[in-house]
Amino acid sequence: MTTESAHDPRPLLARALDQAGKQVAAVGPDELGNRTPCADYDVRALLGHVVSVLRKLARVGAGGDARDVPDVIDDIADDGWVSAFTRARGEVERVWADDGLLDRTVELPWAALPGRDVLEAYTHEFTAHSWDLAHATRRLAELDPDLGAQALDAFSKFVRPEERGEQGPFGPVVPVPDDADVYTRLAAYLGRRP
Structure with missing residues (x-):
């Protein structure tokens, strides 16, 4: 077994989900309509x-x-986001507890x-969406x-600036000062306007 194949991405995913869960739990009912940096998503849609x-x-x-799963879940009551997140996270942890899944090819x-690459990719997606929620609710x-x-x-390696445009999840890179904090640089790299 190589060092690379021994790497377990689940602890980092858990940290990203802890962070995302805190952002979800902090959203107040009066913030659900706030705009987010994600095109076409208010806070409610981003939670979905x-x-x-x-x-x-x-x-x-x-x-x-x-x-088979819609990109946005829209049948959750305004006061049900924390429990929906917690249930869905629990299912992820149950399914991905199988060590064999880490090396299995996932479509x-x-x-x-x-599987380990899938978990890493989604870890970074949850990290980015934590910033989106924090930005929309001013909890940066x-x-x-x-x-x-x-x-x-990770995004710098796999989401090349020349491979994106105005359509899709990643817009053109937005310029920010060299001394900007890491989340501002992440958001700008993903095409958000911090």
């Missing part, structure tokens, strides 16, 4: 997307098709990857800079 991503991650881990709509000081640095490093 975060829950959807958890459900997709559980689905693909169990051998299902992520396309995603955009690629077929080893509560974010883990190490998670932000790892997400920025």
Whole structure:
């Protein structure tokens, strides 16, 4: 077994989900209509997307098709987001507790990857969406800079600026000062306007 194959991405995913869960729990009813940096998403829709991503991650881990889950879950009551997130996270943790799944090829709509790579990709997505929620609700000081640095490093390798445009989840890179904090640089790299 190589060092690379011995790497377990689940602890880092748990940290990213802890951070996302804190952001979800902090959202007040008066903030659900706030705009987010994600095009076409207010806070309510972004919460629905975060829950959807958890459900997709559980689905693909169990051998299902992520396309069976809508991109935004919209049937959750305004006071039900924390329990929906917690239930979906629990299902992800249950499915992905199987060590064998880390090296198994998992089919995603955009690629077929080893399970450990899938978890790393989604770790960085949850980190980015934590920033989106924190930005929309003005709670930026509560974010883990190490998670932000790892997400920025990963996105820099796999989401090349020349491969994106105005359409899709990542817009053109937005210029920011060189001394900007890591989450500002991450958001700008993903095409958000911090």
